[in-house]
Amino acid sequence: MNLSLSDEQEFLREAASGSLARVKTVEAAREALEDPSALPDLWPLVKDAGWNGLLISEERGGAGLGGFEAMLVLEECGKVLAPTPLLGLLPASAILDAAGDESLAAVAGGDVRPAYVPARPPSDIDAEWSVESVSGFARGAAVRIAADGSVTGTVAWVPDAPGADLLVVVGVDADGAPAAVAVDAADATIEPATRYDATRSLGHVTFDHAAGRRLQVTERDLEYAWYLAQTLIASESLGSVQTTLAMSLEYAKERFTFGRAIGSYQSVKHELTEVLRRMENSRSLQFYAGWAAADKPDEFALAASAFRNAAGHALDHATRSNINVHGGIGATWEHDAPLFFRRAQLSRRLLGGTHDAADRVASELLLAAAAA
Amino acid sequence: MDLNDTPEQAGFRDQVRSWLKEHKGQAPPSTGDSGDSAYIDSRRAWQRQLAEAGLAGLTWPKEFGGQGKGPIEQVIVNQEIAASGVPGILDVIGIGMLGPCLIAHGTEDQQSRYLGSMLHGDEVWCQLFSEPAAGSDLAAVQTRAKRGDDGSWSLTGQKVWTTNAQFAAYGLLLARTDADVPKHKGMTMFIVPMDGEGVTIRGLRQITGEAEFNEVFFDDLNVAADAVVGGVGNGWGTALTVLMYERLTIGLGSEGFGYRSDRFAKALSTDKAACADPEVRQRLGDLSTDLLAVRFTGYRTLTALSKGQIPGPESGLAKVTTVNAAVAAGELLADVIGPDALSEDSEWFHMISFLPGLKSAGGTEAILRNTIGERVLGLPPEPRLDKGIPFSELRAKEKEAVG
Numbered sequence: 001m002n003l004s005l006s007d008e009q010e011f012l013r014e015a016a017s018g019s020l021a022r023v024k025t026v027e028a029a030r031e032a033l034e035d036p037s038a039l040p041d042l043w044p045l046v047k048d049a050g051w052n053g054l055l056i057s058e059e060r061g062g063a064g065l066g067g068f069e070a071m072l073v074l075e076e077c078g079k080v081l082a083p084t085p086l087l088g089l090l091p092a093s094a095i096l097d098a099a100g101d102e103s104l105a106a107v108a109g110g111d112v113r114p115a116y117v118p119a120r121p122p123s124d125i126d127a128e129w130s131v132e133s134v135s136g137f138a139r140g141a142a143v144r145i146a147a148d149g150s151v152t153g154t155v156a157w158v159p160d161a162p163g164a165d166l167l168v169v170v171g172v173d174a175d176g177a178p179a180a181v182a183v184d185a186a187d188a189t190i191e192p193a194t195r196y197d198a199t200r201s202l203g204h205v206t207f208d209h210a211a212g213r214r215l216q217v218t219e220r221d222l223e224y225a226w227y228l229a230q231t232l233i234a235s236e237s238l239g240s241v242q243t244t245l246a247m248s249l250e251y252a253k254e255r256f257t258f259g260r261a262i263g264s265y266q267s268v269k270h271e272l273t274e275v276l277r278r279m280e281n282s283r284s285l286q287f288y289a290g291w292a293a294a295d296k297p298d299e300f301a302l303a304a305s306a307f308r309n310a311a312g313h314a315l316d317h318a319t320r321s322n323i324n325v326h327g328g329i330g331a332t333w334e335h336d337a338p339l340f341f342r343r344a345q346l347s348r349r350l351l352g353g354t355h356d357a358a359d360r361v362a363s364e365l366l367l368a369a370a371a372a
Numbered sequence: 373m374d375l376n377d378t379p380e381q382a383g384f385r386d387q388v389r390s391w392l393k394e395h396k397g398q399a400p401p402s403t404g405d406s407g408d409s410a411y412i413d414s415r416r417a418w419q420r421q422l423a424e425a426g427l428a429g430l431t432w433p434k435e436f437g438g439q440g441k442g443p444i445e446q447v448i449v450n451q452e453i454a455a456s457g458v459p460g461i462l463d464v465i466g467i468g469m470l471g472p473c474l475i476a477h478g479t480e481d482q483q484s485r486y487l488g489s490m491l492h493g494d495e496v497w498c499q500l501f502s503e504p505a506a507g508s509d510l511a512a513v514q515t516r517a518k519r520g521d522d523g524s525w526s527l528t529g530q531k532v533w534t535t536n537a538q539f540a541a542y543g544l545l546l547a548r549t550d551a552d553v554p555k556h557k558g559m560t561m562f563i564v565p566m567d568g569e570g571v572t573i574r575g576l577r578q579i580t581g582e583a584e585f586n587e588v589f590f591d592d593l594n595v596a597a598d599a600v601v602g603g604v605g606n607g608w609g610t611a612l613t614v615l616m617y618e619r620l621t622i623g624l625g626s627e628g629f630g631y632r633s634d635r636f637a638k639a640l641s642t643d644k645a646a647c648a649d650p651e652v653r654q655r656l657g658d659l660s661t662d663l664l665a666v667r668f669t670g671y672r673t674l675t676a677l678s679k680g681q682i683p684g685p686e687s688g689l690a691k692v693t694t695v696n697a698a699v700a701a702g703e704l705l706a707d708v709i710g711p712d713a714l715s716e717d718s719e720w721f722h723m724i725s726f727l728p729g730l731k732s733a734g735g736t737e738a739i740l741r742n743t744i745g746e747r748v749l750g751l752p753p754e755p756r757l758d759k760g761i762p763f764s765e766l767r768a769k770e771k772e773a774v775g
């Protein structure tokens with residue numbers, strides 16, 4: 001039994017923290033709300049660190065690391081709201097690697113930036129693969145992939161699609177079976193759709209008989225990509241919770257009312273202990289997801305969905321508590337608290353949302369109970 | 373990250389498993405009536421068998437009859453015992469918490485007199501700490517110990533929430549020996565005989581209707597000077613050792629309550645309407661998320677233990693999560709099943725009725741959150757009115773305040 005980081009994993013995390021610290025990402029997150037050009041271009045930093053090849057096997061020019069290492073990097077990004085394109089890139093690279101695709105050398109070398117165009121796997125009560133809709137509660141139909149590899153359909157709110165070179169698209173073939181194709185981004189229509197959190201690059205992607213290259217992958221590879229994306233956005237949230245809690249604690253110790261530090265009041269103390277509780281639960285589930293990704297594929301859907309659910313709610317709770325602890329000043333434009341609040345509110349609604357993750361936890365457990 | 377056994381641990385697990393396979397036929401049922409002395413005797417005999425096979429007191433040093441092993445081996449034994457469907461040791465409190473306290477603070481005489489018979493189940497122990505007015509604020513105990521001219525002590529007071537008192541031979545009792553000093557300083561720990569003159573034990577019935585705990589009354593119980601553990605006036609420090617081992621014992625057996633997401637999901641899975649209901653699914657998803665997190669928090673605790681670290685108050689958050697998730701599960705099951713979930717023969721009757729009390733076990737959730745806020749998050753303490761004031765004055769002030 002050893003649920004701690006290896007020396008290599010510690011080093012990866014420290015290196016990520018160190019390189020991200022060289023850019024003023026939090027300040028940029030505020031400026032970019034009014035001036036999108038203020039957002040730093042972190043693609044060179046990503047390439048320097050080799051994160052673009054993180055999940056690509058060594059013989060194809062990558063680092064050959066696993067899902068857990070990817071989660072650790074995203075956690076560091078989340079701590080400082082770094083606008084890296086990794087949420088879109090990493091699941092895409094995992095699919096390309098599984099397919100042994102011809103683009104891998106260019107992706108590992110940083111010459112081609114791929115983005116994952118996701119589709120959600122079926123559940124116990126929904127037999128179809130489905131995608132995010134532009135608006136409304138109903139999910140959209142997965143894109144259709146014809147026998148010649150051409151793609152037709154729309155996927156909304158695709159992370160890191162704007163500016164990507166290659167789209168790794170998950171859809172269904174003529175028989176309704178899941179399939180994936182690589183599409184040159186120039187052959188798709190990508191409508192940038194940044195909302196509320198300027199650090200989160202999003203786009204609505206439309207294909208109209210776009211030429212695609214069939215990728216030789218299994219259904220399991222495509223499920224893995226979806227759940228990997230869940231763990232990555234959850235890890236970002238876990239990182240953001242840590243920064244938010246640290247901000248709250250610092251203020252609770254130095255701000256006095258009625259002659260006492262506000263952190264001495266039970267109401268404040270209990271609220272922040274609740275943030276800690278949710279943060280620790282999310283941390284435990286990150287270990288579960290990391291372990292399942294490597295050693296227990298049958299539980300990865302459950303672990304990843306539980307992690308996503310816990311971390312999404314933890315960040316919502318943490319950012320609201322942070323504003324409460326700061327009082328009115330926490331809700332002002334100059335403060336960092338609203339930037340993390342914005343991150344929480346948008347993140348919770350992407351890639352199915354935390355609501356869908358909770359439902360998936362139930363789905364996996366009910367399927368297992370029925371099979372037992 | 374590795375959840376598998378090392379080769380040494382796997383070898384140990386095999387040994388434990390094969391011993392259990394060979395002997396499980398001799399084991400008594402896992403549950404029974406704690407008021408039935410024949411059943412309790414069968415559990416004592418089983419504990420003796422486990423002890424003789426080296427499956428009790430794993431972490432006790434060898435010189436006291438233990439195995440000198442680490443917490444991981446203890447967990448392996450717990451897991452294998454649970455998997456084979458036999459009961460574990462009867463005296464979890466003695467072996468897990470009170471024995472280690474005697475090992476740390478007891479005299480040689482106390483150690484040689486009590487530890488062996490504790491380990492073998494010949495003498496079961498109980499913990500006499502909580503009182504009606506001293507629970508989360510344990511240092512407010514009022515049970516008085518007065519020293520006579522011959523050096524012996526006379527104990528008077530009331531203890532509550534005492535598990536196993538009805539068949540225990542001895543108890544470890546925290547008493548106030550000096551009310552004229554601040555409250556943490558005037559306490560002393562005693563070994564008391566549960567069949568002594570002046571000891572009255574009464575079952576304390578709870579919501580379930582069963583008496584899973586006891587109240588114990590002391591009316592001038594006389595004990596000799598050598599009943600003191602850890603020195604006169606050092607009771608608080610001695611108590612903290614027990615509380616540390618209490619966290620450890622709970623941390624090593626955290627899934628023992630049976631509050632598991634797969635079990636709850638199985639119960640719901642037969643109700644098709646419930647399985648299709650979005651609200652039921654959200655509730656199941658949320659409470660299961662918490663319970664899965666707790667399982668891995670347990671593995672994190674084990675990792676820390678195997679590196680020689682002691683779990684701190686933050687491990688109490690896992691208890692908060694477990695209890696609240698189990699409460700949510702009971703709510704969901706009762707909503708889905710209806711009133712039958714509340715009937716006495718329902719699988720969920722005990723859980724639903726037991727949890728409201730469990731929420732305060734080992735300290736209320738509110739006080740636990742205070743402690744964690746201060747010790748883990750480093751937040752400033754709540755202003756306290758009991759610091760540096762002699763206990764007797766404090767009591768007088770409290771009485772004055774309520775008129």
